[in-house]
Amino acid sequence: MNIGDVAALSGLPAKTIRYYEDIGLVKPLRSANGYRSFRESDAHKLAFLGRARALGFSIEDCRNLMALYEDDHRASAEVKDIAEHHLERIDEKIAELGEMRATLAHLVHACAGDHRPDCPILADLAKASKNAPQPETSTKQTSEQHPGQRPGQRRIGQRG
Amino acid sequence: MNIGDVAALSGLPAKTIRYYEDIGLVKPLRSANGYRSFRESDAHKLAFLGRARALGFSIEDCRNLMALYEDDHRASAEVKDIAEHHLERIDEKIAELGEMRATLAHLVHACAGDHRPDCPILADLAKASKNAPQPETSTKQTSEQHPGQRPGQRRIGQRG
DNA sequence: TATTGACCTTCCAGTGAGTGGAACCATTAG
DNA sequence: CTAATGGTTCCACTCACTGGAAGGTCAATA
Numbered sequence: 001m002n003i004g005d006v007a008a009l010s011g012l013p014a015k016t017i018r019y020y021e022d023i024g025l026v027k028p029l030r031s032a033n034g035y036r037s038f039r040e041s042d043a044h045k046l047a048f049l050g051r052a053r054a055l056g057f058s059i060e061d062c063r064n065l066m067a068l069y070e071d072d073h074r075a076s077a078e079v080k081d082i083a084e085h086h087l088e089r090i091d092e093k094i095a096e097l098g099e100m101r102a103t104l105a106h107l108v109h110a111c112a113g114d115h116r117p118d119c120p121i122l123a124d125l126a127k128a129s130k131n132a133p134q135p136e137t138s139t140k141q142t143s144e145q146h147p148g149q150r151p152g153q154r155r156i157g158q159r160g
Numbered sequence: 161m162n163i164g165d166v167a168a169l170s171g172l173p174a175k176t177i178r179y180y181e182d183i184g185l186v187k188p189l190r191s192a193n194g195y196r197s198f199r200e201s202d203a204h205k206l207a208f209l210g211r212a213r214a215l216g217f218s219i220e221d222c223r224n225l226m227a228l229y230e231d232d233h234r235a236s237a238e239v240k241d242i243a244e245h246h247l248e249r250i251d252e253k254i255a256e257l258g259e260m261r262a263t264l265a266h267l268v269h270a271c272a273g274d275h276r277p278d279c280p281i282l283a284d285l286a287k288a289s290k291n292a293p294q295p296e297t298s299t300k301q302t303s304e305q306h307p308g309q310r311p312g313q314r315r316i317g318q319r320g
Numbered sequence: 321t322a323t324t325g326a327c328c329t330t331c332c333a334g335t336g337a338g339t340g341g342a343a344c345c346a347t348t349a350g
Numbered sequence: 351c352t353a354a355t356g357g358t359t360c361c362a363c364t365c366a367c368t369g370g371a372a373g374g375t376c377a378a379t380a
Contacts, residue, residue: 004356014357019338033346035357044286051285056260059337069282079281080273087264094257100216101250108247113240121239122229125211126204164327174328179367193375195328219366 006038010046017046025049025063057086166198170206177206185209185223217246 007014020026021036026045028036038046045066052062061082068074068082110120167174180186181196186205189197198206205226212222221242228234228242270280 002357013339015339016337018358023337033357034359035346048285053337054260055264055285056257065282065285068279069286072277074277074279075275076271076277076279076281077273077275079279080268080271083264083268083271083281087261087268090257090261090264094254094261097216097250097254097257100214101247101254104215104243104247104250108240108243111236111240111243113237115235115237117232117234117236119228119234119236119239121236121243122225125208125215125225126229162328173368175368176366178329183366193328194330195375213366 001038001043003036003038006043006046009043010050012046012050020046020049023059025059025066055086056090057082061086161198161203163196163198166203166206169203170210172206172210180206180209183219185219185226215246216250217242221246 001009003014003017006012007017010017012020017026018036021028026038026042026049028038028042031037048066048069049062052065053059057065064082065079068079107121107124112118161169163174163177166172167177170177172180177186178196181188186198186202186209188202189199191197208226208229209222212225213219217225224242225239228239267281267284272278
C-alpha cells in the first residue's frame, strides 16, 4: 500500500509516517516509482505506534516497546517496567497540573472580573514570594548607565 | 544589577533572562562595558514572569498579563479571562492524562511482569481497534517491489 | 604586572514530535 | 492536453528554553 492507505488505516498523518521512517521506526519498501510501499506488517507497526503514542509513551519508549513486541523471547517484566515508569511520569504531571489548577482556581475565584483594575490574580503574580523586600541593590555599578542602544533584540513582541 | 543578580533574585537562569530579552519581555539597560543593567522594575518583571510561568501560563499569556499588570486602566475581567482560559486548558490536560493513567494502570496491573513473554500491555497495543480485519489491500501496486535501497533515512535509531 | 577565575557577551545548534509549505514527479480521469 | 490527486524531497518553524564555544571584563591575588 501507499502512504495514504496506511495513513487511513493507522489514523496517523502521512507526514508523521514519513517522520517515523526518517527516525527509523518503520522501514517500508520502495516501489520502482520511488513511492513508499508498506506491507501489512508495516501497517500493523504503525497502528501499534499510534496507540502507544496515544497512551503518551515517548518515541524512545515506543522504539523499545516495538523491539520487545517483536522479540518472542522478551520478558514481560521489561514491558511492565517501561509502562510503570511512564505511569510514574504521568502521575507526576497530574500532580503538577493539580497544584497549578488549585492555585489558579483559587485566584480566578477571588477575582471579580469586572471593569475595575483591582485584580488578585495580578496581585499574586506580582507579590514577592522569596526574598528581597528591599534587596538593597548592593551590586556595584560597573559604569554609568546609558539607554539601551544596542539591545540586540529581534522578534520583538510577535510570535515567530 | 547584572544578570547574575536578577537571576538569583528571580530564580530564573541567566540564559532564560537573556532569552526573555530576546523576545522582548524585558528591556534592561546596558552598561558601558556591554553588560545588561537591570533596574528594580526589571527584577520585579522577571519575578512576575517566573511566577506566571510556574503557573503554566504560556509566554504569550505572560506577555499579555504583563501588559495588563502595567496598565492602570485595565479591567480585571481581562485578566480573569486569560486565567480562566488557562484553567480550562489545564483541566483538559488533566482529563487527558487521567484517561491515559486509567488505561495504563489497568494494563500494568494485568501484566505479570515476570520472565515470560506473555504481556497484556503489548497485546493491547497490538490489537486492531479500528477497522481492517483483513483490509483486502485493494491498493493496486504501481510496480513490483524491490528492497528498500534508497530509503533516505538518516539518524536511524539514535537520538540526535 | 601577569594571571587566575568568576562573570559577562554573542552566536550557533539542539531538544520532542511533529507540522506547513514549496517545488517537483507519477498516475489517472476527462 | 490538462487537471486533480497523491506521491517525493527538503527546509523552516513550533515552544521555551538549554548547552556550548569563543571571546571580552572585572576584581583579586601572586
